[in-house]
C-alpha cells in the first residue's frame with residue numbers, strides 16, 4: 001500500500017514522517033529528493049543547463065541556486081519551466097522508489113500532493129492539519145520571521161477544507177506530540193489491517 005503524507009506549511013508533516021521512519025517504515029521525502037537532484041551528476045542538471053544555459057551550474061557541477069533564482073526571478077514563464085522539469089524528476093524518482101518498496105505500507109511526504117495531482121498515484125492520502133494560529137506560532141518559533149509573513153504563505157496555499165475533501169485520513173495536530181504519535185499509531189494499525197476503520 002502506497003500512502004502519501006501531505007499538509008500545509010507548519011502543519012507537522014516532517015514530525016509525522018520522522019515518527020513513521022522511527023516506526024520502521026520507508027518514506028520517500030520530496031523535499032529531500034529536491035535537494036539531492038541539485039547535487040553534481042544529477043541528470044536533471046544537464047536538462048536545466050541546456051534550457052537555461054551552463055551558467056546555472058556551479059564549478060563543482062552542482063546547481064548554482066543563486067544564479068538559477070536570478071534567471072527565473074520575475075519571469076513566471078521560466079519559473080514554470082523550472083518547476084515542471086524539477087517536479088517531473090522528483091515524481092519520477094518517487095514513482096520508481098514506490099514501485100520497489102522495502103516496507104508495506106510505504107510512504108511519501110509530498111508538500112503539494114493534491115496541487116501536483118500525484119495523489120492519483122497513491123492508494124491513500126493522510127493529511128496533517130493544524131489551526132492557522134498553531135501553525136503560525138510553530139513556524140515563527142522554528143524559522144523566525146513575522147506572523148504576517150507566515151499567514152500570507154499559509155493563505156497562498158490550497159485551504160485545509162479543500163484538501164480534507166480529497167484525503168482518506170486527517171491527522172489533526174493541534175495537540176501534544178504524544179497524542180499526535182498515538183493518532184499515527186492508530187492509522188498504522190488500520191493500514192496494517194490490525195483494526196477496522
Ligand code: ATP
Pocket residue numbers: 007008009010011012013014015016111138139142173174175176177180
Ligand atoms: P513545512 O511545511 O514548513 O516544512 P511541516 O509541515 O513539515 O512544515 P514540521 O516541521 O513537522 O511541519 O512542524 C513545524 C514545527 O512545529 C516544527 O518545529 C515541529 O517540531 C513543531 N511541531 C510539530 N508538531 C508539534 C506538536 N504536536 N507539538 C509541538 N510542536 C510541534
